[in-house]
Amino acid sequence: MIAANILIIDDDRDVLETARMFLKQEFTNIQIEENPERIPTLVRSNEYDVILLDMNFKKGVNDGEAGFYWLNQILTYDSQAVVILITAYGEVDLAVKAMKNGAVDFILKPWKNQKLLGTILSAIQLRKSKKEVEKLKVTQEKLADAMDLPFQDFIGGSAAIERVHEIIDRVASTDANVLILGENGTGKELVARELHRKSQRKSNVFISVDLGSITETLFESELFGHVKGAFTDAKHDKPGRFEIASGGTIFLDEIGNLTLPLQSKLLTVLQNRKVQRVGSNVAIPIDFRLICATNMPLHEMVYEKNFRQDLLYRINTVEIRVPPLRERAEDLPLLLDFFLQRYTLKYKRPGIRIDKSIINKLQKYPWPGNIRELQHAVERAVILCDSKVIQSSELLLTTTRPLPKKDNHPVTLDDMEKQFIQQSLQDHNGNVSTTARTLGMTRTALYRRMKKHGLH
Structure with a gap:
């Protein structure tokens, strides 16, 4: 027995009983219905693997209009429905037209049992494939949403970000x-x-x-x-x-x-x-x-x-x-709060906050690693903080501190970046991988900047 739920709709009781007697030997559930008016109720309350639908429901009327109408109703309630039409020899052209409107196949009355069985088996496989495709599509959408989660928070209200x-x-x-x-x-x-x-x-x-x-x-x-x-x-x-x-x-x-x-x-x-x-x-x-x-x-x-x-x-x-963080310093409090919530939850350290007195100092820091550097700084501070309040900017800037100027002369941003990378490499004994992670960049990006500043 093949597990399948099959609905047969035809106004000829003899056709229904003949089909049911044969098909119940092959499939677990066969339901028959003479009255097409019950189609909406049946389709809304049951899930059918295959529906066999007669083309005409009035004696002497062979235009197939009733079949077209009820086919459309079925597909309205279940867009993935697999419908096989039951038709007479003279109605083949109508059946072909109906297939263009959403039916998957048709069988001729009187049918041969093996032909009927083969048509239904193919239709069941099609229904299974449709459900798998739909499941795959939904799964793909869910996976895409999950992959996007770390990228869905574009924090900031500064004029630069609004632009x-x-x-x-x-x-x-x-x-x-x-x-x-x-x-x-x-x-x-x-x-x-x-x-x-x-x-x-x-x-x-x-x-x-x-x-x-x-x-x-x-x-x-x-x-x-x-x-x-x-x-x-x-x-x-x-x-x-x-x-x-x-x-x-x-x-x-x-x-x-x-x-x-x-x-x-x-x-x-x-x-x-x-x-x-x-x-x-x-x-x-x-x-x-x-x-x-x-x-x-x-x-x-x-x-x-x-x-x-x-x-x-x-x-x-x-x-x-995309502006660097130093050009949108007014967004820093929002960003600090966002990353603080993320990492206090991740490391199960609720209630930790940043003392407002150090915000101004953090806003003046150039943040050469931008948002990524800030993110890593907050994560490190949450891990290392031994109280409920982060009161020292040094805790946030332990390994990302700005470097002193040489001879008190003004330096360019490139000079600061070079000194910053030099100091970070020294702090990590020349280990490029560790330095790159600390600075919040890839090894490739760090190598490129080292080459730019003649540090390789």
Whole structure:
């Protein structure tokens, strides 16, 4: 016996009883109904794997209108319903038309039992597939929401942040390419995800790619995919990030890190909206919303011929600059409170607060690591605080203190950053990984800044 709930609707009692007697030998539950007026009640109160529906319910009327009407009613109450039409030989054209309106198949009266059984078994499998697809879709949406949770809090009410929100609201509903500029730790991915959440692609995937972490040899395989046998470790076909993002949004972070040859390959894909997997000559069409981000001065890099001008034009239909924390110091109390709530809950230390007397000092600190540095500072303070009140700014700035100026001469921001990184490396005995974690940045980003300041 196959576990299935089957409903048969026909005004001919003999047809109903014949079908029930045969099908009850194969399936667990067979329900028959002569009166189509009961369809709404039945469909609302039961879940059927398959519904067999007659095309006509009045003697002498063979136009199939009743069948069309009740098919529409069934699909209104259950859009995933699997309906098989029961029809006579002369009504095949009507049945085909009804299939275009949502029926999945039809059987002819009088039917052969094995044909009827095979049609129902196929329909049950279709119903199962529909339910699995629906479950997968809901699961994907839930997973996407869960993955977005750490990125859903864009805290701040300063004029600088309000301007960012204003641009997001204007641009999100379009498919315009967006370039997000800002220092490390300012929240560029927050902006990208907010653009996606407010876009017409929000029900599809958001794929984030850190270009700074992809080696040049793996660039094409990761972004464009590969076919089995394309290289030594290619043991099966693999779609690239662009293919996976098709229909949704792809976020290319650290785009300023790409070498000129890789920029050229990326530009070709952006222009053609097609990718070729490594080892294949087949061009695969892709449809995506492009958002890029970088902390590097792309316009200066174009002038210095380190970044392609045509690629810059392609990716920055709209530019959004995310301000560093030092330019939105008025948001600091809100951010402190937000991270304090998060980490007192995480570490089960309720009631800890920050003394208001140190807020002013914290607002004057330049926060070179921006929001990420602040986040790590609050987490560390919650862990180390031995009372209910964080009263010393040093507890928040233990390893992220501003460095003294040399010879009392004014220094540039670059000078401060260099001294800051030098001191942090010394504090961690030259361990780059530990230093990067403390500063709230990736090892790649730290190496890049060390190279910039001649510290490697």
